[in-house]
Amino acid sequence: MPVTTEQPPAVGADALRREDPQMAEVLLAEAERQASGLQLIAAENFTSPAVLEALGSPLANKYAEGYPGARHHGGCELVDVAERIAIDRAKALFGAEHANVQPHSGSSAVLAAYAALLRPGDTVLAMGLPFGGHLTHGSPANFSGRWFDFVGYGVDPESGLIDYEQVEALARSHQPKAIVCGSIAYPRHIDYAAFRDIADHVGAYLIADAAHPIGLVAGGAAPSPVPYADVVCATTHKVLRGPRGGLILCGAELAQRIDRAVFPFTQGGAQMHTIAAKAVAFGEAATPAFTAYAHDVVANARILAEALAAAGCVISTGGTDTHLILADPAPLGVDASTARGRLSAAGLVLDTCALPHGDSRGLRLGTAAVTTQGMTDAEMVRIAGLFAEAVREEPGVREEVRALVGRFPPYQVE
Missing domain, CATH: 3.90.1150.10 (Aspartate Aminotransferase, domain 1)
Known part of the structure; x- marks a missing residue:
């Protein structure tokens, strides 16, 4: 093997500008765009510099398939610490018995929840897409609509509020294996207790897709689905103000099924730099300032x-x-x-x-x-x-x- 005398690559704020000025210009232009307009997209936020620092950390180099203490790769001692910190902070923040911090996105979290609780062909009751349901709530262009039989509930045409009587009637009629409560375009609090009651009456799992309100839940500004839902799926960006990624919360009885559904069923190696950034965001969300x-x-x-x-x-x-x-x-x-x-x-x-x-x-x-x-x-x-x-x-x-x-x-x- 030839011997090289080259120095290790330099890192720092100017590394990208030196090595790839074309991409550096794109990043600088995006920073300017964000800093010169009103960012009013409901699913976006500005993370803290500490979250950004974790995202750009050496943890991005580490392959870590599996879970803390049971990895498929060596050298995971420190990333195990990072993931355990993220898990413990998420559990404490939301009062959950179990947290999986590995999902790459909110959609990945929902996919894992379905994989843990359902089988292809099962009936699922969720908010219809025309009323604010997400793609993972039965869109024919999405895995959910192709693998499961979705029935959509809606809202009252006059008030725009969820019609819980309609939800109950549809549940009794279709006997779904799971009911999904959550929306990408519903501006009011969801009555999780009402959904729990409906799910219990028909023997269905209750999955809360709390991607939008979870940050408000963390800050005590919205009711928590955790005491009511069998599984809570969420994102770590939006109001929670963390990195782009997903999160699953559940009770201890479903923990193993959820973990296996994330890895190895639906995902490979965890993104450890993102998990570290999630941990930072969970820590920030536990402060009075975030409340x-x-x-x-x-x-x-x-x-x-x-x-x-x-x-x-x-x-x-x-x-x-x-x-x-x-x-x-x-x-x-x-x-x-x-x-x-x-x-x-x-x-x-x-x-x-x-x-x-x-x-x-x-x-x-x-x-x-x-x-x-x-x-x-x-x-x-x-x-x-x-x-x-x-x-x-x-x-x-x-x-x-x-x-x-x-x-x-x-x-x-x-």
Whole structure:
């Protein structure tokens, strides 16, 4: 083997710029995009610098198939410590008997829950996609819709609220093996006790897909599904403000089934740098500062919803209990797709989504990221004004958005 005299590669803030300036430019441009617009996507947030540091750590180099103390690779002594810390913090944060921190995403967590509890062809009752159900709740384009027989429940067409009587009637009629409660576009708290009662009446497992509210749960700003659901699936980003990834919580009796469903059934090696970042986020979420943050997220969402209604939008369910708002811009004279394009051009970044009434689409906004930046009620009112001005294509909105975000930068440059 030839002997080399080259030094080990240098690491540090400028490593990417030295080695791959093309990709460095992309990252710098994305940082500028985030720092010059209003990030109002309900599923996004700004992680702490500590979370980002864990994501970029040497743990990214470690292969660690299996679980702490039972890995398929050597050299896992320290990553075992990191994963145990993440597990213990998640269990304490949510009051769960068992936590699996390995799922790569919320969808991976749901897949593992189904794999643990169901067999192909089983009937599952979940929120229908037109009413805010996720792809993993029975979309024909997703594994869930191809492997299982999904029955969709909806919401009351007038109030936009979950019709629990309909859920119970569908459960009695179809006798599902599992019931899924959770949504990507439902701005109100879910009555987990009611779902538990319905599931018990038909002998079904209850799976809570808490990807959106789990951060609010951590901060005491939303009810917890943990005491009611057999399995809770969640993401670690969104309001929880951790890295992009998934999480599963369950009781001790299902722990082994869940763990086997994650590895080796649905995933391979754990992403140890992400698990370390999850541990950091769980630690941050256990602090009084995060509790205050979670309540501020909800307060900001309610103020923003009221201000958007005053600006002419129709707000689904008449408001929100969470970080999430569904707004119909039709009274402003535009459809959701057109509104989204105009808002994006002005630096207000958000999503379109199905509305719970009819076949129309609306806009989905969230306040997690802007609250992380330190914005409060006055800024929420102004954001609603900028929203309306951007939809009407008034001049100067982009500059004002840039100035507003400049007062509340997502990160301080050292």
